[in-house]
Amino acid sequence: MRKLLRHWEFILLILLVGVFILMSNLSPYFLNLRNLLDSTVHFTEKGVIAVCMAFIIISGNMDLSVASNMAMSAAVMGIAFRSGIGIWPSALLCLLVGMAGGLFNGLIITRVKLPAMVATLATFSLYRGIAYVLLGNQAITGYPYEFATLGQGYFPGTNIPNQFVIFIALAVIFGFILHKTTFGRSVYAIGNNEDACRYSGLPVDRIKVILFTVNGLLAGLAAVLLTSRIYSTRPNIALNYELEIITAVVLGGVSIKGGRGSMIGVVLALFLIGASRFGMSLLNIPGQMMTVVIGLMLIIAILLPQLLDRLSGKQGKTA
Amino acid sequence: MSRKLLELRGISKRFPGVVALDNVEFDLKAGEIHALVGENGAGKSTLLKITTGVHQLDEGSIFLGGEPVTFNNPLDAKKAGIAAIYQEHTCFPQLSISENVFMGHPLVSNRLQRIDWKGMHQRTKQLLQELEINLDPKTTMNMLNVAERQLVEIAKALSLDSKILLMDEPTSSLTIQEAERLFAVIRRLRDDGVAIVFISHRLDEVFELSDRITVLRDGKYIGTKDTKEITTQEVIRWMVGRSMDELYPKKDVPIGGELLEVKNLARHGEFREISFTVREGEILGIAGLVGAGRTEMARAIFGITPLDQGEIWLNGERTKIKSPRDALRHGIAYLPEDRQDHGLVLAMDISQNTTISILDRFKYRLLNKDQETEITEKYIELLSIRTSGCTQLARNLSGGNQQKVVLAKWMATEPRILILDEPTKGIDVQAKAAVHTLIGELAEQGLGIIIISSELPEVIGISDRILVMHEGRIAAEFKRDQATQEGILQAAIGRSGAEADAV
Numbered sequence: 001m002r003k004l005l006r007h008w009e010f011i012l013l014i015l016l017v018g019v020f021i022l023m024s025n026l027s028p029y030f031l032n033l034r035n036l037l038d039s040t041v042h043f044t045e046k047g048v049i050a051v052c053m054a055f056i057i058i059s060g061n062m063d064l065s066v067a068s069n070m071a072m073s074a075a076v077m078g079i080a081f082r083s084g085i086g087i088w089p090s091a092l093l094c095l096l097v098g099m100a101g102g103l104f105n106g107l108i109i110t111r112v113k114l115p116a117m118v119a120t121l122a123t124f125s126l127y128r129g130i131a132y133v134l135l136g137n138q139a140i141t142g143y144p145y146e147f148a149t150l151g152q153g154y155f156p157g158t159n160i161p162n163q164f165v166i167f168i169a170l171a172v173i174f175g176f177i178l179h180k181t182t183f184g185r186s187v188y189a190i191g192n193n194e195d196a197c198r199y200s201g202l203p204v205d206r207i208k209v210i211l212f213t214v215n216g217l218l219a220g221l222a223a224v225l226l227t228s229r230i231y232s233t234r235p236n237i238a239l240n241y242e243l244e245i246i247t248a249v250v251l252g253g254v255s256i257k258g259g260r261g262s263m264i265g266v267v268l269a270l271f272l273i274g275a276s277r278f279g280m281s282l283l284n285i286p287g288q289m290m291t292v293v294i295g296l297m298l299i300i301a302i303l304l305p306q307l308l309d310r311l312s313g314k315q316g317k318t319a
Numbered sequence: 320m321s322r323k324l325l326e327l328r329g330i331s332k333r334f335p336g337v338v339a340l341d342n343v344e345f346d347l348k349a350g351e352i353h354a355l356v357g358e359n360g361a362g363k364s365t366l367l368k369i370t371t372g373v374h375q376l377d378e379g380s381i382f383l384g385g386e387p388v389t390f391n392n393p394l395d396a397k398k399a400g401i402a403a404i405y406q407e408h409t410c411f412p413q414l415s416i417s418e419n420v421f422m423g424h425p426l427v428s429n430r431l432q433r434i435d436w437k438g439m440h441q442r443t444k445q446l447l448q449e450l451e452i453n454l455d456p457k458t459t460m461n462m463l464n465v466a467e468r469q470l471v472e473i474a475k476a477l478s479l480d481s482k483i484l485l486m487d488e489p490t491s492s493l494t495i496q497e498a499e500r501l502f503a504v505i506r507r508l509r510d511d512g513v514a515i516v517f518i519s520h521r522l523d524e525v526f527e528l529s530d531r532i533t534v535l536r537d538g539k540y541i542g543t544k545d546t547k548e549i550t551t552q553e554v555i556r557w558m559v560g561r562s563m564d565e566l567y568p569k570k571d572v573p574i575g576g577e578l579l580e581v582k583n584l585a586r587h588g589e590f591r592e593i594s595f596t597v598r599e600g601e602i603l604g605i606a607g608l609v610g611a612g613r614t615e616m617a618r619a620i621f622g623i624t625p626l627d628q629g630e631i632w633l634n635g636e637r638t639k640i641k642s643p644r645d646a647l648r649h650g651i652a653y654l655p656e657d658r659q660d661h662g663l664v665l666a667m668d669i670s671q672n673t674t675i676s677i678l679d680r681f682k683y684r685l686l687n688k689d690q691e692t693e694i695t696e697k698y699i700e701l702l703s704i705r706t707s708g709c710t711q712l713a714r715n716l717s718g719g720n721q722q723k724v725v726l727a728k729w730m731a732t733e734p735r736i737l738i739l740d741e742p743t744k745g746i747d748v749q750a751k752a753a754v755h756t757l758i759g760e761l762a763e764q765g766l767g768i769i770i771i772s773s774e775l776p777e778v779i780g781i782s783d784r785i786l787v788m789h790e791g792r793i794a795a796e797f798k799r800d801q802a803t804q805e806g807i808l809q810a811a812i813g814r815s816g817a818e819a820d821a822v
Contacts, residue, residue: 180685180686181684181685181686182678182679182681182684182685182686183684184686185671185675185678185686186675186678188667189664189667189671189675192664192665192666192667193660193663193664193665193666195660195661196660196661196662196663196664196675197664197675198623198642198643199621199623199643199653199655199661199662200643200675200676200728201642201643201644201646201647201648201676201732202644202675202678203644259666260666
C-alpha cells in the first residue's frame with residue numbers, strides 16, 4: 001500500500017474516486033454517464049494541448065504562449081472565413097498558424113538560446129497582441145452549422161462527444177510516443193541532463209523545435225475546437241488557459257524541473273479537475289471556487305508523498 | 320623573522336578509496352614565501368583545504384603561533400587570520416569591489432546597523448592603494464580582468480588582517496606581465512611580515528618567488544629545502560620520484576593505417592597550431608598542465624565547440640564536424656572529463672545510460688527492453704561493472720563504475736576513434752587498472768585512441784606516442800621509448816630545451 005502511494009498516479013486515482021463518491025452523494029445528477037461525457041468538453045480543449053505540454057515540461061522547458069497562440073490562430077481563421085475561403089480551408093489555416101507560432105518559439109529558444117520561460121513569455125504577449133490587432137474589439141460569428149458538429153457533436157452512433165474522442169486518441173498516441181519510443185526516452189534524458197545528451201550525440205535542438213512546433217499545432221487544433229464549440233471568435237478567447245494547462249500537467253505528476261512524469265498521470269489530473277468542476281457546477285458552487293479547489297488539490301498532491309515519507313521515516317526509526 | 324607561524328604535523332587525510340595525505344609535514348614562518356609543489360593529485364590542494372578548515376584532518380595536528388588549534392570550518396580559519404585565494408574565483412561579479420572585499424564582514428554604523436558605504440569605499444580605496452592598484456572601489460567585479468580580480472581577493476584577505484595567505488595556482492590564468500605585477504605585491508606583503516603559501520605548477524615562478532620549497536608526491540611529504548639550495552632538476556626528481564614502475568602493462572599492438580589527421584587546428588584563446596595523426600591500434604597520449612588547452616582541443620574535435628581554423632581528415636577524407644552527432648556518425652567518441660555533468664544522466668539507470676548514444680539504431684525507433692537489457696548486460700560483463708543490475712540508477716554507482724558506464728555508452732556506438740579525457744580521474748586503483756587494460760584491448764581491436772591525462776605515469780605507461788601541450792600549443796612530441804617524466808614535465812611547464820631533448 002505504501003509503495004503504491006508513492007506512485008503519483010495512484011494518489012490521483014484515489015482523489016478521483018473520492019471526488020466521484022463525494023459528488024454522487026451530494027447530487028443525484030452526477031453519476032449519469034451522459035452528463036459526465038458531456039462535461040468533458042470543458043477540459044478536452046486544454047487536454048489536447050496538455051498531452052504535448054507534458055513533453056515540454058518533462059524536457060525541462062515551458063510554453064507560456066499556447067493560449068495566446070490559440071487566440072492568434074483563431075483570429076486568423078475568423079478573418080479567413082469572413083473573406084470567404086470556406087470554413088474547412090480556414091480551419092486548416094488555423095492549424096498552420098498555430099504550428100508556425102510554435103515553430104517560432106522553438107527557433108528562438110534553440111537559436112537565440114533564450115530560456116523557454118522567457119521566450120514564450122514574450123510570445124505570450126506577442127501572439128495575444130496580434131489577435132487583438134487582427135480583430136480589434138469585434139467578434140466574428142456566423143460559422144456554418146456543419147462546423148459546429150466538430151466541437152459540439154457526438155461521435156457517430158454514440159453519446160461520446162467528438163472532442164473527447166479526439167482528446168483520448170491524442171493521449172494514447174502521445175503516451176505511446178513518450179513511453180515506448182526512443183524519442184520519448186530522449187525527452188526524459190534531456191530533462192535530466194541536457195549537456196550529457198548533447199555529448200551523447202542526441203539532436204537536442206531538433207527535438208526541442210519539434211516539441212514546440214507540435215505544441216503550436218495542437219494549440220491551433222484547440223482553437224478550432226473552441227471556435228466550433230462557442231461558435232464565435234474574439235481576441236480574448238482562452239484567457240489563462242496556459243496556466244490551467246500547466247497546472248493540470250504538474251498535478252499529473254510531471255516534475256516542473258523536468259525529467260519525470262507520465263501521460264497517464266496527466267490524463268488522470270485532467271479527469272480529476274474536470275470531475276470536480278462538473279460536480280461543483282451541479283451544486284451551484286460559483287466557478288471562482290473551482291480555482292480554490294484546484295490550488296488545494298495541487299498542494300495536497302505535492303505534500304502527500306512528502307508527508308508519507310516523513311511518516312515512514314518515523315516508523316523506520318522505531319522499528 | 321624566523322618565528323614559526325603555522326605548523327602542520329603528521330597530517331593524514333583519507334577520502335573514500337584514496338589516501339589524499341599521508342603523514343605530511345609543513346611549516347610556515349612569518350615573512351616568507353613558501354612554495355608547495357607536486358604533480359596533479361599529489362595532495363597540495365587538500366593540504367591547503369585542511370589549513371583553511373574546508374576539510375577536516377583525520378590525523379595530525381595544526382599549531383598556530385605554537386598553540387594547537389582545530390578548524391572545524393572555513394570561518395574558524397578566517398578568524399585565526401588565515402586567508403585563501405583559490406584556483407577558481409569566488410567573487411560576486413555583479414557587486415562592486417568594496418562589496419566583494421567586505422563580503423561577510425561589512426562595516427556597519429553603530430546605532431541602526433546601517434551599512435557604512437562611505438567607510439567601506441574609503442577603506443577599500445586605502446587597501447587598493449597599499450597594493451598599488453588604481454581602481455575605483457565602486458567598479459563592479461565583472462568589469463575587471465582576471466588579474467585585477469585576483470588582486471581584489473588579496474585586498475579582501477588584507478581587510479581581514481590576515482597574517483597567513485594561501486594561494487592556489489594564482490598565476491594559472493595570468494599573462495607574464497600580470498603575474499609579475501602579482502609577484503611584486505606578494506613580495507611587498509612578505510616584507511610586511513605576512514606569511515605566504517604559494518602553490519604553482521610553473522617551477523620557474525616558484526624559483527623566482529619563493530624562499531623555501533616543499534615537495535609532495537602521492538600524498539606523501541618528500542622534503543623541504545631553501546630555494547637557494549636546490550635546483551629545478553632536483554625538484555622535478557622529487558616530484559616524479561620513482562622510476563617507471565610496471566603498473567601499466569602495455570600490450571604490443573601492430574599499428575595500422577592512418578585513421579585521423581588534424582591540421583593546424585585553432586580556437587581563439589584556447590589552442591592553436593595543433594596538428595597530429597592517430598593510426599589504427601595506436602594510443603596517443605596528450606600530456607600537459609591543467610589549462611594547457613587539451614580538453615578544449617578535444618571538445619572542438621568532437622564538435623561541441625566550433626573550430627576557428629584547421630582541417631580534420633578521417634580515413635584520408637576531409638570531414639566537417641559540427642556537432643557531437645556528426646562526430647559519432649564518423650566514428651569518433653569522446654569520454655568527457657566531467658563524467659557527472661557531461662557523461663551520465665545520473666537520474667537514469669545503467670541500461671538507459673548505455674543506450675542513449677545508440678537510440679536511433681533501434682528498429683522503428685521503438686524502445687525494446689529485451690534488446691536494451693542484452694546490450695547492457697554484455698557491457699556489464701565485459702567491463703565488470705559492479706552493480707545490482709541493469710536498472711540500478713547511475714547516481715548510486717561508485718566513481719569507477721560510473722566511468723565504466725560512460726565507457727560502455729561509447730563502446731556501444733562501436734567507434735573507430737576514442738578520445739578519453741582524464742579517464743581515471745577520481746577512481747580507485749583497481750578500477751584504474753581495469754580501465755587501462757580495457758584501453759589496451761580496444762587498441763588491439765584496431766581503434767585509434769587519444770588519451771588526455773594529467774597523470775604522467777599513466778600517459779607514459781599506456782601511450783605509444785605522447786604529445787605535450789603548453790599554453791595551447793604542442794610543445795613537444797615523444798616516442799614511447801624516449802618519454803621520461805622529467806622530459807614531459809619540462810615541456811609541459813614551457814621550459815625551452817624540451818624540444819631539443821625530444822624526437
